[in-house]
Every structure is written in structure tokens, then in C-alpha cells.
Amino acid sequence: MKEKLRKKITLRIKVTLYVFIILVMVISIIGYLSFKEMRELIEKERSKEALRLAQTLAMTDEIKRNLNKKDSLALQYYVERVRLKTNVTFIVVIDMEGIRYSHPIEENIGKMIKGGDHIEVISSGESYVSESVGTLGLSIRGFAPVYKDGEQIGAVSVGILKGNVNLEVYNKLSKFIPFILVGLITGILGAYLLAHSIKNSIYGLEPKEIALLLSLKEAILESVEDGIIAVDKSGNILNYNKSAENLLGISKKDLGKSVLNYMPDESILEVLNTKKPLINVENKINVGTTLMCNYNILEDRDKNFMGLVITFEDLTSIKELAEELTGVKKILWSLRAQNHEFMNKLHTISGLIQIEEYDMVVDYICELAYKRGGISYLINENIKIIPLQGLLLAKYNKCEEEKISFIIKESTFLERLPNKMNSEEICSVVGNLVDNSMDAVEVDGTGKIEVEIRNNDKELFLMVKDNGGGIPKEIEEKIFLKEKSTKLGNRGLGMYIVKNIIEDKFGEIQFTSNKSGTTWFINIPMKGNNMYDKGNDN
Numbered sequence: 001m002k003e004k005l006r007k008k009i010t011l012r013i014k015v016t017l018y019v020f021i022i023l024v025m026v027i028s029i030i031g032y033l034s035f036k037e038m039r040e041l042i043e044k045e046r047s048k049e050a051l052r053l054a055q056t057l058a059m060t061d062e063i064k065r066n067l068n069k070k071d072s073l074a075l076q077y078y079v080e081r082v083r084l085k086t087n088v089t090f091i092v093v094i095d096m097e098g099i100r101y102s103h104p105i106e107e108n109i110g111k112m113i114k115g116g117d118h119i120e121v122i123s124s125g126e127s128y129v130s131e132s133v134g135t136l137g138l139s140i141r142g143f144a145p146v147y148k149d150g151e152q153i154g155a156v157s158v159g160i161l162k163g164n165v166n167l168e169v170y171n172k173l174s175k176f177i178p179f180i181l182v183g184l185i186t187g188i189l190g191a192y193l194l195a196h197s198i199k200n201s202i203y204g205l206e207p208k209e210i211a212l213l214l215s216l217k218e219a220i221l222e223s224v225e226d227g228i229i230a231v232d233k234s235g236n237i238l239n240y241n242k243s244a245e246n247l248l249g250i251s252k253k254d255l256g257k258s259v260l261n262y263m264p265d266e267s268i269l270e271v272l273n274t275k276k277p278l279i280n281v282e283n284k285i286n287v288g289t290t291l292m293c294n295y296n297i298l299e300d301r302d303k304n305f306m307g308l309v310i311t312f313e314d315l316t317s318i319k320e321l322a323e324e325l326t327g328v329k330k331i332l333w334s335l336r337a338q339n340h341e342f343m344n345k346l347h348t349i350s351g352l353i354q355i356e357e358y359d360m361v362v363d364y365i366c367e368l369a370y371k372r373g374g375i376s377y378l379i380n381e382n383i384k385i386i387p388l389q390g391l392l393l394a395k396y397n398k399c400e401e402e403k404i405s406f407i408i409k410e411s412t413f414l415e416r417l418p419n420k421m422n423s424e425e426i427c428s429v430v431g432n433l434v435d436n437s438m439d440a441v442e443v444d445g446t447g448k449i450e451v452e453i454r455n456n457d458k459e460l461f462l463m464v465k466d467n468g469g470g471i472p473k474e475i476e477e478k479i480f481l482k483e484k485s486t487k488l489g490n491r492g493l494g495m496y497i498v499k500n501i502i503e504d505k506f507g508e509i510q511f512t513s514n515k516s517g518t519t520w521f522i523n524i525p526m527k528g529n530n531m532y533d534k535g536n537d538n
Contacts, residue, residue, distance in 0.1 A: 011206055012195040019191030023184055031173070031180075039169045043140060046160045047129045050088060050142030054158040055127055057082065057091065058144040067093055067146055067154045072101040072109055080104070089161045090136060093146075095154040096122055108135055113157070121145055121155045131162070138162045225313070227291075230298065231259045232307040235272055247314060248285070259310070263291070268308070271295040275305050283312070290315045290504070375408065382413045383453070387423040388430065392451070395434050404438060404447040409463075414453045418460050418505055418526045425501045432494035433464040433520050440468025440518065455526065460507075462522040471513040 009017075057063055057079070066074040079091045079102040093101045098113045115132030121143040129142050139159040146154045202210060227244035231237055235258050240250050248262040260268060265283040278295045285291060293312040300306055352360050375396055379389050392408060399406035417426055434449060441447030452463040471479065480499045502509050507524035 012199055015195035015198065016188065016191045020188050023187040027180055035169055035173060038172060039165060042165055042168055046165060047140050050140060050158040050160055051127060051129050053086060053088060054142040054144035054156045058146045058156045063093060063146055063156065064148045067101060068148050076102045076109065088158050089139060089164060090159045092157040093154060094118060117141065118143060125152050136161060227312045229259060229310045230307065235259050235268060267295060271308055378408055384415050385417065385423050385426065387427050391427045391431055399449065402443045403445045404441055404443060404449060407450045409450060409452040412453050414455055418524045421505050429498050429501055432498050437464055437466035441466050457526060459526055460524045465519040467517040470515050470518055
């Protein structure tokens with residue numbers, strides 16, 4: 001039952017209830033302190049009044065004369081008339097023995113005064129105020145001595161019940177009750193409006209629902225392999241996921257710091273200024289590490305700009321996947337080319353057998369075996385990068401199919417790749433250069449492409465040479481630009497990709513071109529440091 005009731009209490013009710021309780025507590029505390037302070041003030045005032053009245057009565061001739069004659073009837077008549085005209089509870093006249101000669105209750109006349117606080121006025125003859133319990137209850141009493149002819153003959157006691165003082169305080173405070181009620185109602189209404197505003201600001205969700213959503217979003221955020229960083233309007237880090245922590249080395253102490261410390265990209269400032277998203281932006285954060293970033297706008301419910309959500313992934317993983325897919329494609333391409341080539345060879349052998357030219361068949365088969373065995377042996381023995389072996393063999397088969405002479409120089413020897421360079425990148429460089437050469441040469445049997453790859457402890461050297469018509473002068477200066485394409489469709493970005501890969505490894509690329517053909521020269525340092533002057537790209 002309690003659990004069901006707890007579930008039914010919404011945030012709006014909770015906030016209203018809590019504010020109501022706080023208001024009641026505050027008003028109660030203020031009321032108590034006000035009551036205490038006011039009671040003290042009224043007690044002091046009534047004490048002074050009681051003392052002044054006692055002193056005044058003690059100086060009257062009526063009191064002096066009748067007390068000296070011990071005329072209780074005259075004293076009672078006179079004192080009661082005074083008492084009824086004032087706010088005091090009682091006026092008691094006593095002699096030096098403490099015997100009453102007046103009292104609001106006539107039965108107490110002639111009896112000893114109660115409380116014991118009268119002794120001082122009898123013994124010292126001085127006026128004072130005290131508190132004591134008498135026949136009427138706890139009271140504040142003012143005592144004043146009565147003198148006649150210089151001799152003390154008794155005293156006057158004027159008292160006010162403490163209960164009457166409290167009642168007077170209650171009466172005064174009760175005037176504020178309507179204002180207190182108005183304040184309480186206003187506070188409750190304000191609490192309800194505050195709760196309503198809070199509820200709207202959190203999209204009408206309850207705290208438990210918010211906690212659940214946060215847990216779900218946190219789980220989703222951490223399960224995403226892409227790095228995610230949220231930044232504010234100034235580019236300071238608000239939050240991040242585990243992948244971002246692993247890729248960039250961010251920790252909790254970096255919250256509130258500029259994201260540019262970890263992702264130095266002008267695109268971030270551009271998006272913060274323009275408030276327009278950017279996608280598929282390459283961001284090189286250090287040597288060998290390039291991120292593919294998306295910058296999306298972060299807005300609140302009212303479409304106000306709040307910052308950015310940056311998602312990114314390491315291009316290395318993308319390249320590894322591309323390498324795997326490209327490898328499959330190259331194998332299929334190679335198999336198709338080989339199938340087509342060997343079908344032609346088989347048709348030739350079949351024809352020679354049919355015309356009974358057996359000696360020619362043997363010579364033809366030996367020639368094919370020698371040629372095929374030579375290129376396969378050279379690739380397998382001298383190149384230790386298996387994806388590159390497949391690429392070169394596929395290019396060889398493609399050239400054979402198109403009647404292009406594809407030559408791998410015997411000096412070729414590649415044992416390992418430079419630091420920070422993977423097999424997909426070397427395949428991309430070699431493949432793009434060979435493809436450009438295949439597009440440049442004639443397919444009438446005169447086309448020729450030469451490839452040389454070798455490495456030592458210092459550098460990797462690559463040369464690709466063709467006997468095509470060369471590169472036009474108007475294209476030479478723009479050949480490495482991303483926007484420049486001399487091919488149809490989305491092709492033509494190959495040299496831009498090649499140049500980016502080489503520069504990323506601190507290498508250099510040069511070429512010579514004339515009407516007799518084009519030769520490409522590439523040098524890449526094995527240790528991945530800058531050992532070249534990059535200002536000499538030709």
C-alpha cells in the first residue's frame with residue numbers, strides 16, 4: 001500500500017508538499033520567536049505598571065489611614081474600585097505581619113499572603129517586582145512599602161496573572177493570522193507554479209524516469225564504438241564516452257577544458273560560429289592518427305544553440321575494413337581476368353591440337369609456364385606484403401587482358417613497410433599510380449608499364465613508369481588537388497589520396513612527364529620522421 005502511494009506521488013505534488021512543510025515550519029518558528037519576544041516585552045511593561053501602581057497606592061492617604069486603623073472594609077472598598085479601573089488582577093494590602101486587608105476574593109482577607117515573596121518588602125522597606133504562585137496562580141507582583149509618619153506600617157502588592165499576559169500576547173498575534181494564511185496560500189500557489197515550471201523544464205518526466213533515461217543513454221553512449229564528445233558554445237568539453245577517452249586520452253579532469261586541446265581542427269570553430277553542421281571532416285590529431293569527424297548542432301527544446309556533439313572514428317579501422325573489402329574485390333577481379341585469359345589460352349591450345357601441331361602446343365605451354373612462373377616467383381619471393389602481392393598479380397592479369405606489358409623490375413624487394421604505414425595504404429598508392437599509367441598507355445600491344453619497389457633501413461622507394469602520352473601541362477599544376485578530376489564520375493581523386501598518404505608519412509612524391517611517358521618517384525622514411533624537404537614537390 002505504501003509503495004503504491006509512493007508511486008502515485010508525482011514530482012509536482014512532492015515539490016508543493018515540501019514547500020508547504022517548509023513554510024509551515026518557518027511560520028511556526030517565526031511565530032514562536034515572536035510570541036516569546038512579545039511576551040517578554042509585555043511582561044516588562046506590565047511589571048512596570050504593577051510596580052508604579054503599587055507605589056502610587058502606597059503613597060495615598062486612604063491606604064495609610066485605613067491600614068493604620070486596620071480597617072479592612074475601607075481598604076477593600078477603595079482598592080477594588082481602583083482594581084476595576086485598571087488592568088491588574090489583584091491589589092492586596094498587607095500589614096507588617098503579612099496579613100491581607102484586601103483581596104479580590106473576600107474570603108482571603110485576614111489570612112496570610114501566599115508566595116513568600118513579600119518578606120523582602122517587610123524587612124527592607126524597598127519596592128521591587130517578583131514572580132510567585134499565590135492563591136490565584138502564577139503572577140507578576142509589584143511590592144511597595146507603606147509609610148506613615150516615617151514608620152513602615154505595611155505594604156501594597158499589585159499583581160497580574162501570567163496567564164493574562166499570555167492571553168494578551170495571543171490576542172495581539174491573532175491579528176496577524178489572516179496575513180499568515182494569505183502568505184501560506186501564496187506560498188503553496190507559488191510552490192505549485194514552481195513545480196509546474198520544473199516539470200515543464202524536464203519535459204514532463206518524473207525523477208525516476210529521468211534516472212532511467214540517463215542510465216539508458218549512458219549505456220547506449222558507452223556501447224557506441226565511435227567517439228562522442230559534447231561541447232558547449234565556447235567549445236569546452238561537457239561530456240564524452242569511453243571510445244573518446246581511449247582515442248583522445250580524455251579524463252574527468254579535462255571536463256570544462258577546450259576540445260581544441262585534443263582535436264585541433266578549425267572546423268570546430270567554423271561550426272561554433274556558423275551554427276551549421278559539418279560531416280565527414282578529416283582531422284589529423286597527430287602523426288599516423290587521422291579521425292573522420294561529424295560536427296552536429298546541439299539545441300534545446302526552443303531551438304536555442306547550446307553547443308556541438310562531435311562524433312568521430314579512427315580512419316585506421318575504416319582503412320582496415322576497406323583493405324579487407326578491397327582485397328576480396330581484387331581477388332575476384334584477378335580471378336575474372338585469369339579466367340578470361342586462360343580461356344583464350346585454352347582455345348589456342350585446343351586449336352593447335354585440332355590441327356595436330358603438337359610441337360607448337362608444347363612450345364606454347366612452356367612459354368606460358370615460364371612467363372607465368374617468372375612473374376609469380378618474383379612477386380612471391382621479393383615482396384613480403386601479401387595484400388600487395390595480390391594487387392600486383394591482379395594488375396598483371398589486367399594488363400595481360402588489355403595487351404599492356406606489365407614489368408616488375410628484378411631489383412624489386414620489399415621486406416617491410418615504414419612505421420605508421422599499413423598494407424592498405426601502400427596498395428592504395430601503388431594501385432592508383434598503376435591505374436593512371438594503364439589509362440595513359442595504348443592498348444594496341446605497344447603499351448608498357450614498369451614498377452619498382454624496394455626498401456632499406458632508411459626509406460622505401462617506389463617507381464612507376466609508363467610510355468603513355470604524358471600529363472598535359474595545364475593539369476600538372478592541379479593534379480594533386482581534391483577538386484581536380486580528369487576522369488568521369490567519382491574517379492580522379494587518386495592522386496589527392498596518394499599525396500595525403502605520402503605526406504602523412506613524411507614522404508615526398510615527384511614526377512617527370514613528357515610526350516614519351518610519365519615516371520613517378522616516391523620516397524618514404526622507414527622511421528616515420530621528417531627527413532625530407534617537402535617544399536620540392538614537382
